[in-house]
Amino acid sequence: MGFSLLFSFAIVIGIYSYNFSEAREPVCSKFAYEEQLLEKMIRTEIKVETMVNDIKKTEDNVISTLGDIKRAVSDFTDMFADMKENITDEMLKRGDEIKRREESFKKLFEETRTNLTSDMEAKREELTQLQGKLERPPIAFHAHHVADLVLDTSNEIIIFTKSAINEGSGYDISTGIFTAPVGGLYQFSVHTCVFIEKYASIGLVLEGKVIAADINYDNDQYTCSASGAIARVKSGEKVWVKATLSGSNYQLYQDSYRMITFSGMLVNN
Incomplete structure (x- = not known):
């Protein structure tokens, strides 16, 4: 690309030198038209090169942005995995705690039921004996x-x-x-x-x-x-x-x- 620009510039210089040496050449001659055409080509080529550079920069920015997104997604995935593991551990701990409390409640309930049953049996026996005493004839x-x-x-x-x-x-x-x-x-x-x-x-x-x-x-x-x-x-x-x-x-x-x-x-x- 640089060589083309240099070559075009040399042509332009040559044309200008020729026009200067041939001052008698008419302004609207064939050389003037070619000079204008060359200038347009040079300007177009410069614009194309600028556009290519801009596209290159845009491409680099896009690639960089995609890398950032990929890293962000990876970080989020790792963070989600950690959160999932922590939540799972916490749920397991809560489940174990609930199970322990349930077992403790069952044990307490059984002890209370057993004690109440024993007390009720004792009271029933006392009532039976009292009833027997009341029903017994005098001796x-x-x-x-x-x-x-x-x-x-x-x-x-x-x-x-x-x-x-x-x-x-x-x-x-x-x-x-x-x-x-x-x-x-x-x-x-x-x-x-x-x-x-x-x-x-x-x-x-x-x-x-x-x-x-x-x-x-x-x-x-x-x-x-x-x-x-x-x-x-x-x-x-x-x-x-x-x-x-x-x-x-x-x-x-x-x-x-x-x-x-x-x-x-x-x-x-």
């Missing part, structure tokens, strides 16, 4: 009249053969033994009288163990005495009255004015 007995008044046998059970009251059917008039229908707190009492110049040594017995004792004697008249006890008796346990001492001088006494009695009642169960 009480009062027996009197002894057929064999002579206490000549060691540890002889004194049998009271008549029963004035026997709620709960715990007392047996054939054996003289009271069997507790239900467990609980019982109160027992024994009232005895002795013949003149005779002894009576009496014991209240719970399951073979004496829990109350009394001895009575008078050489001038018939005399009476009483003893008793409050005891915790289990269901099925037995209570009776026996002679703790025996012999020919040990004898009870009863008449219309003096009664020998054995009684008991359930105080609280």
Whole structure:
């Protein structure tokens, strides 16, 4: 391109030199036309070269801009990938946290349900027992009249053969033994009288163990005495009255004015 410009310039100089040496040449000669045409060609070529340079610059700018866009897209892609990874990790963490809380809630719910169930069962049992207590008939007995008044046998059970009251059917008039229908707190009492110049040594017995004792004697008249006890008796346990001492001088006494009695009642169960 530079060589063409130089060649064209040389031609122009030559033409001008020729025109100067041939001053007599007419202005509108063939050479003047060619000179003008050459000038137009040169100007056109210069414009084309300028346009080529502008296109080159534009192309470079476009290529540079495309590179910037490509880098921006790459940076955005990397940033999006990082954001996606971070969001995924955060979602996984949140999911694990929600799962842990759900498991904790389930465990707490099961413990609460178990405790409530246990409490309800305990309360139901208490209500059942209370209902049973309310529904149970009263336990009480009062027996009197002894057929064999002579206490000549060691540890002889004194049998009271008549029963004035026997709620709960715990007392047996054939054996003289009271069997507790239900467990609980019982109160027992024994009232005895002795013949003149005779002894009576009496014991209240719970399951073979004496829990109350009394001895009575008078050489001038018939005399009476009483003893008793409050005891915790289990269901099925037995209570009776026996002679703790025996012999020919040990004898009870009863008449219309003096009664020998054995009684008991359930105080609280």
